Amino acid sequence: MPRIHSQEKEQFKKLFSHEDPDAFEDRFRVLDTFLSTEKHLTCDELCRALSARGEHLTPEFVRETLKLLSHFGFARQSRFDNGEIRYEHHHLGQHHDHMICTKCGKILEFKEDRLEEAQIQVAAAHGFHMLQHRMEIYGICAECNRERRRRMPLTLAKSGERLVIRDINGGSASRLRLMTMGLRQGDRIEVISNNGQGQLAVSVDMKRYAIGRGLAQKIIVEPAAS
Numbered sequence: 377m378p379r380i381h382s383q384e385k386e387q388f389k390k391l392f393s394h395e396d397p398d399a400f401e402d403r404f405r406v407l408d409t410f411l412s413t414e415k416h417l418t419c420d421e422l423c424r425a426l427s428a429r430g431e432h433l434t435p436e437f438v439r440e441t442l443k444l445l446s447h448f449g450f451a452r453q454s455r456f457d458n459g460e461i462r463y464e465h466h467h468l469g470q471h472h473d474h475m476i477c478t479k480c481g482k483i484l485e486f487k488e489d490r491l492e493e494a495q496i497q498v499a500a501a502h503g504f505h506m507l508q509h510r511m512e513i514y515g516i517c518a519e520c521n522r523e524r525r526r527r528m529p530l531t532l533a534k535s536g537e538r539l540v541i542r543d544i545n546g547g548s549a550s551r552l553r554l555m556t557m558g559l560r561q562g563d564r565i566e567v568i569s570n571n572g573q574g575q576l577a578v579s580v581d582m583k584r585y586a587i588g589r590g591l592a593q594k595i596i597v598e599p600a601a602s
């Protein structure tokens with residue numbers, strides 16, 4: 377939508393062109409590059425996009441400009457999955473929510489009127505007057521889902537996944553260790569958290585288990601039919 381972006385630039389000029397002219401030119405370059413992509417960018421990514429266009433501004437300046445853009449409603453900040461702050465366009469009067477793929481990091485945008493309405497009603501039922509909300513759906517995107525090998529070691533599972541234990545590698549020793557923990561082949565497990573390091577937390581039959589990565593590597597799981 378190039379038209380809305382030229383409107384944004386005009387408004388930015390109106391608000392800031394009377395300020396220090398050097399800084400204004402540089403800030404305008406940041407805005408221009410920011411508006412040239414529809415991605416949800418980190419400050420570093422925007423710095424790289426600026427360099428690619430031959431604009432060499434310090435990360436501090438870019439960061440400060442992004443704060444300014446957020447403050448005046450040209451940019452919106454999000455931290456998906458507690459990651460780095462990401463910035464996207466803030467077009468007045470427009471709203472969307474996000475789905476975040478925890479495998480590849482893809483961010484999808486969606487808008488669903490029924491959800492919007494339901495959130496207002498739920499808030500109102502609690503005597504709560506909703507002013508704004510963030511709705512983030514975490515999961516696995518269509519492409520990742522297609523590419524996924526069905527069987528995988530538990531270490532590759534993502535937080536929130538529901539799985540079935542299909543096999544236990546590593547001979548009788550690891551099988552025995554699992555059995556003494558109370559886990560066996562065919563059990564349905566849900567991953568509470570897997571941060572890519574340290575123990576995994578899983579639940580089976582409403583009980584919590586901590587599984588070291590070495591053992592988790594030997595547990596072969598596949599997605600549970602929901």
Ligand SMILES: [Zn+2]
Pocket residue numbers: 377381414465467
């Ligand atoms: Zn836009």
Ligand SMILES: [Zn+2]
Pocket residue numbers: 477478479480481482516517518519520521
């Ligand atoms: Zn994905």
Ligand SMILES: [Zn+2]
Pocket residue numbers: 416464472473474485
């Ligand atoms: Zn977005």
